[in-house]
Amino acid sequence: MDFSFYLIIIPKLLSGLPMTLQLTAISVSLGFILALTLALLLQTKQRLVTLPIRTFVAIFRGTPLLLQIFLIYYGLGQFRKDLQFVGLWGFFREPYWCAILALSLNTAAYGSEILRGAIKSVPKGLVEAARASGLSYYLTMRLVVLPIALRQAIPSYGNEIILMVKGTSLASVVTLMEVTGIAHGLISETYRAIEVFVCAGAIYLTINFLIIRGLAALEHRLSPPYLRKRT
Amino acid sequence: MKKTFNLIATLLALSVYQGAHAASNSITIATEGAYPPWNFTTSDGQLAGFEVDLAKVLCKKMAMDCTIIAQDWSGMIPALKAGKFDVIMAGMFITDKRLEVMSFSQPYAIDPSSFAVEKDSELAKSTDSEKVSLNDTEKAQAAIEKLRPLLKGKTVGVQASTTLYEFLKKYFGDDIKIRTYKTTEQRDLDLEAGRVDAIYGQRTVLAATLKNDGFQDFMIAGPGFYGGIFGRGVGAGVRKDDDKLREKLNSAIQSAIADGTIKQLSEKWMGVDITPGS
Numbered sequence: 001m002d003f004s005f006y007l008i009i010i011p012k013l014l015s016g017l018p019m020t021l022q023l024t025a026i027s028v029s030l031g032f033i034l035a036l037t038l039a040l041l042l043q044t045k046q047r048l049v050t051l052p053i054r055t056f057v058a059i060f061r062g063t064p065l066l067l068q069i070f071l072i073y074y075g076l077g078q079f080r081k082d083l084q085f086v087g088l089w090g091f092f093r094e095p096y097w098c099a100i101l102a103l104s105l106n107t108a109a110y111g112s113e114i115l116r117g118a119i120k121s122v123p124k125g126l127v128e129a130a131r132a133s134g135l136s137y138y139l140t141m142r143l144v145v146l147p148i149a150l151r152q153a154i155p156s157y158g159n160e161i162i163l164m165v166k167g168t169s170l171a172s173v174v175t176l177m178e179v180t181g182i183a184h185g186l187i188s189e190t191y192r193a194i195e196v197f198v199c200a201g202a203i204y205l206t207i208n209f210l211i212i213r214g215l216a217a218l219e220h221r222l223s224p225p226y227l228r229k230r231t
Numbered sequence: 232m233k234k235t236f237n238l239i240a241t242l243l244a245l246s247v248y249q250g251a252h253a254a255s256n257s258i259t260i261a262t263e264g265a266y267p268p269w270n271f272t273t274s275d276g277q278l279a280g281f282e283v284d285l286a287k288v289l290c291k292k293m294a295m296d297c298t299i300i301a302q303d304w305s306g307m308i309p310a311l312k313a314g315k316f317d318v319i320m321a322g323m324f325i326t327d328k329r330l331e332v333m334s335f336s337q338p339y340a341i342d343p344s345s346f347a348v349e350k351d352s353e354l355a356k357s358t359d360s361e362k363v364s365l366n367d368t369e370k371a372q373a374a375i376e377k378l379r380p381l382l383k384g385k386t387v388g389v390q391a392s393t394t395l396y397e398f399l400k401k402y403f404g405d406d407i408k409i410r411t412y413k414t415t416e417q418r419d420l421d422l423e424a425g426r427v428d429a430i431y432g433q434r435t436v437l438a439a440t441l442k443n444d445g446f447q448d449f450m451i452a453g454p455g456f457y458g459g460i461f462g463r464g465v466g467a468g469v470r471k472d473d474d475k476l477r478e479k480l481n482s483a484i485q486s487a488i489a490d491g492t493i494k495q496l497s498e499k500w501m502g503v504d505i506t507p508g509s
Contacts, residue, residue: 074417074420074421074424077420077421077423077424077426078423078424080424080425093424093425093426095410173413173417175388175410175412175421181411184305184392185391185392185411187306187309187392188305188308188392191308191309191312191332192309193306
């Protein structure tokens, strides 16, 4: 074991950490807002509303994330003139925003299904009781359904956030230097694939471990005492 | 359960089998398959290009059975070291840094590197296009200082994990923003889209790019750099301990240079002669 080599590559890999974290944080936040909006819109029975959403979800869940990043970055890059015409080129010119867009849309598609399921899992009796007590539909949603649904969604939404952390590793294909991109560069400089990938893997593992612990704490806090796991 | 064991055993056997050429008369040659006109994949999935043709010629001269496979550029040297194949022929420069971990045949081509830019950009108007050896420190320094103000603040695209990237980083790292791409194709797409102001590459490769639709308004600009950090030209990479194979490749390349095969193949694929010493 050559520890001095690890001491050289770890700081270099960590220099990609801010990019990885930024991409994750921004796309998970934007994705969550969009996912919640879509999940709520899916509560209506209006086909005019649900059909486009279902199509969007089907496309973004049914195709690889790598392909989506490629299409948004290199694909739309070929429509530069049209994008300039509508004033969107400034956005699509930057690999950073293209990656954020692809990651956000992807996680929104998965997230909306998670939240839709969570909303559906709230016992009907609770909703009926709330309505019978005179709460409006909006208030029932806000005060009864969503708090329970969001708490119940935490384990599966946690999965999705972890997938996003790992998904950011694809951003290097659009020239962004996050942890994996830097890892590839280091391998080509040192020709030592195992050590570099092990370190990169350890970085992702650490991020995800912290996220898992954070979400577990959040779930514990949001649960009423009788639902809390004894620790 | 037994089935699972069998499956695992088969997989293990397969993974051990790779690279077990040693005594036999067959070798596996890896190329990128995405670096036209040196090596690329045709629309029907076949490998083609200068190096693919050359590899076949060399194998004939060495009287060996060759399998030519495509391999991602960035993982090529680790894969060679791991014995996944025996030879790299992928437009790879023989550099001091690579010689620390692997071995090379003698060069089979010399190809200087330049920028490609839009025809009406500053860089296109005001530089000459002569060949400059980086070994000639004074002349090289002058050429680089002349380029520096023209490149200041520009974004330049280059393939990742290449000596071309190292060149940009070493000589222009403080002046330009470098974007790295997995393949030259992606680099070209971003030049066309206007996301980068210039791209940097081997001249023959840039020339092939500019022949494509959509690149009419672009041209090759600046001096053609070679030598120095670019090493001794393009050679066939082998493992460090594979002296026998290296010797064989050397004499085959020598013979291909002498009988004009390399000249003929390079003119066929690149329109110029890139034989070493030409």
